Amino acid sequence: MKKIVTSVAAMIFFAAVVSAGGTKDKKTVQPAGKQTVKIGIAKIVQHPALDAVEQGIIDAVNDAGFNAVYDRQNANGDVNTAAQIAAQFKTEKVDVAVGIATPVAVALANTIKDIPIVFGTVTDPVGAGLVSTVAHGENNITGMSDAIPTEAHIKLFKEIAGIQTLGYIYTSNEANSISALALVKKGCEEAGLKLVTQSITTSAEVKQAAESIVNRCDGIYLSTDNTVFSALPSLVQVFGKAKKPIFSGDVTGAKEGGCLMASGFNYYKAGRATGEMVVKILNGSKPADLPVRFMTEPSDSDLLLDMDAAANCGITFPQEYIDKATFIYKDGKLTEK
Numbered sequence: 001m002k003k004i005v006t007s008v009a010a011m012i013f014f015a016a017v018v019s020a021g022g023t024k025d026k027k028t029v030q031p032a033g034k035q036t037v038k039i040g041i042a043k044i045v046q047h048p049a050l051d052a053v054e055q056g057i058i059d060a061v062n063d064a065g066f067n068a069v070y071d072r073q074n075a076n077g078d079v080n081t082a083a084q085i086a087a088q089f090k091t092e093k094v095d096v097a098v099g100i101a102t103p104v105a106v107a108l109a110n111t112i113k114d115i116p117i118v119f120g121t122v123t124d125p126v127g128a129g130l131v132s133t134v135a136h137g138e139n140n141i142t143g144m145s146d147a148i149p150t151e152a153h154i155k156l157f158k159e160i161a162g163i164q165t166l167g168y169i170y171t172s173n174e175a176n177s178i179s180a181l182a183l184v185k186k187g188c189e190e191a192g193l194k195l196v197t198q199s200i201t202t203s204a205e206v207k208q209a210a211e212s213i214v215n216r217c218d219g220i221y222l223s224t225d226n227t228v229f230s231a232l233p234s235l236v237q238v239f240g241k242a243k244k245p246i247f248s249g250d251v252t253g254a255k256e257g258g259c260l261m262a263s264g265f266n267y268y269k270a271g272r273a274t275g276e277m278v279v280k281i282l283n284g285s286k287p288a289d290l291p292v293r294f295m296t297e298p299s300d301s302d303l304l305l306d307m308d309a310a311a312n313c314g315i316t317f318p319q320e321y322i323d324k325a326t327f328i329y330k331d332g333k334l335t336e337k
Helices: 011-019 048-063 079-092 102-111 150-161 175-191 203-216 232-241 267-282 307-313 319-324
Strands: 036-043 067-074 096-100 117-120 141-145 165-171 194-200 219-222 246-248 261-265 301-306 327-330 333-336
Touching (some): 036 048, 036 079, 036 102, 048 096, 048 267, 079 096, 096 102, 102 117, 102 175, 117 267, 141 267, 150 175, 150 219, 150 261, 165 203, 175 194, 203 219, 219 232, 232 246, 261 267, 301 307
Parallel strands (some): 036 096, 096 117, 117 141, 165 219, 219 246, 301 327
Antiparallel strands (some): 327 333
């Protein structure tokens, strides 16, 4: 986080993927429109933000009039399963393979060389080796980045919560998380904050990491780290009990309450943006000719303020931010303005 992807599945590979920890949704056939297309969509884990991306992709393709059949896969956080899914898509000869989140996108890129690949929510596609520049795609690969304004987030967190020491949990074996860590370090230097970090490798370690770091920081910042967000409730529990604030770079994951504030782009809109790239490819565009897409329009972003979390932490929001907020969480209920 810092933290940034539709078609027929060959059933002969289903058992292999499930046995490795992957899960598969039903195939969905849309009403006849344009030619029938096969699209494989794989995400690294299941959580609200990535689910919203997936739905946005499907809706964008459907709205374009394609008769699409989707092979929707979930790697359940396992890179080996992601590699098996990539091999499955290659064997199926899908028309487009879509990878949601860096580990899945990298698995697709490593396995598939002759089928268009579109990545979604990859924070640093250059650092992940997917493309050499964001100015255009690379061979059969292009996609959408979920890079967020980390330095601005940290500055705002300090202003609202008055923190002096910032906590940060990151996934040490994910390229996007390492890239996000560098931005967090830069943001803390610019804001004059001390940074305390804790690394993890799986979502099962999130609660222990939160317990390890909570007494050494004044608040914690969450980038768009999928492994962390897949275990967000446990982190919220730890920091809520300690009455310490959480700032999230992912609004979708904060809608269940517990994060003081969340600022970031709308993941469903990000999914639609990714789906629009898929549509361009289905209509004949080459991935190498399509630049990496970023969510930069003001309408792409949301701001969520959690009044319950603020009260728990003894923090009061300035009225100007209440006026700007897209979502308000209060008395256990989320209201969209």
